Amino acid sequence: MGFYFKKLDGQKLLLEKAHVIVAHTIILHRIVGKDIHSVLWLDKTCVNAGESVEKCWTDDTPNSSGHQPTGRGSRLIVAHAGSSNGFVPEGLLVFPSRKTGDYHEDMDHPRFLQWFKHLLLQFSIPTVFVMNNSPCHSMILDKTPTTSDHKGTMVQWLQARDIAVDMSMTKLLYSLVKQNKPVTPKYTCKIASKQGHLITGLLPSHCHFNPIELVWSEVKAYIRSNNKTFTIIEVERLLREGLVIVDPNSWEKKVDHVAELIREAHTIDSIINENEQLMISLGDDDEVEDNGFGADSDDSEGELDGTAPLTS
Known part of the structure; x- marks a missing residue:
């Protein structure tokens, strides 16, 4: 009957409200209208000293059960960027976490901006950068x-x-x-648009449109399969090895997969728009927050790519 027995992520992914569909369409159009294999994808993640495989073959005896840590241990914050050509040379940022909560707290805006400026130095021609809506990616300059x-x-x-x-x-x-x-705020990452680049931000809960998420999964699988000492030094070594394993060929396959998802979503959005917003309301608590990036606007003093922020 076409059903699959699988874990559900709990997200309400039916149909979205009108302003979300508009924002969604704009963002996807920016990517679809470009050579997706030249798009640069940015993201950050974390790896823990206790990274290990969840399942293994065992007969429940001590010798065959293996040794696994009882906790996650200390962690590293990782940021990188890549495209169908592979990871950006010298684009890796790795540093130890100093927080005990969500790992996003470790990457503040000054640290991100310093890394992003270094990244931009490697691109002399206009490039499309895609990243999520993390607060550190878009900070208002001279906030009101x-x-x-x-x-x-x-x-x-x-x-x-x-x-x-x-x-x-x-x-x-x-x-x-x-x-x-000011009618439209200015953002510190406008340095990218001043160099001719275009910054496109993904909406919340749309990380499946970023192929680097698939890259992180492959790298973490390598770490978990080879982590024997469960020390942060060993995990960093395995991290760097795993990043090398994800070569341009692997990157290209992941970008092709995401390109198909984007084309399908863009087609669905177009059908919805043509039919004057077929919409199902999921409740007041399902409002989508500002994605921290811009929609098309005549005002060039807006978000990361020089456009005005989306509003609900």
């Missing part, structure tokens, strides 16, 4: 104060724009801020 900011912050922000104000104007401060707030 909000009602939660101290009034001293508001005064400083206004004075930097040569607006006459003093600390006694408590009730008028935020009104002045709103009056002088």
Whole structure:
């Protein structure tokens, strides 16, 4: 009957709301309209000292059960970029985690921006970069104060724009801020668009459109199969070996797979748009947050690629 017995990820992937479909279509169009094998895919992940295979052949005796750690242990944060030509030379960033929560906390914006600038130096011609909507990828330059900011912050922000104000104007401060707030914010990663590059961000829960996710799976499988000492030094060595194993041929196959997914999704979006948004509402709690990247706009002072951010 066409059913498969498999694990479900729990996500509600039926049909999305109108503004999500529009954003989805714009993002996919940017990728479909380019040579997908020249697109550069960015992402970060983490590997733990306790990486090990989940299953093995055993007769439940101590000698055949093998040794596996009881916890994940310390971890490394990994960032890289690649295309159908393989990984970008000197594009690897590896550093030990200093946090105990989500590994995304380790990659702050200053660290990402420093790595991204180094990456851009290797591309002299305009290139399409695709990355997810992680907060570190898109930070507002000279962020406008909000009602939660101290009034001293508001005064400083206004004075930097040569607006006459003093600390006694408590009730008028935020009104002045709103009056002088830029229509479209500027983002620090606009350095890419200034060099002629195009930055495209994926919507939340759409990581399957990034082939580097498949690369991470292959690299981690190599680490788990060969990790014997469960030390962070050993894991880093295996990580570097695993990255070498994923050659351009392997990358090209993964990009081809994602290209087919993108073409299918783009076709479905086009059909939905032609039929004036066939839509099923899944509830108020299913609003998709701002993806942190831009949609098409006439304003060139917007998101990473110089466009205005998507809004719900």
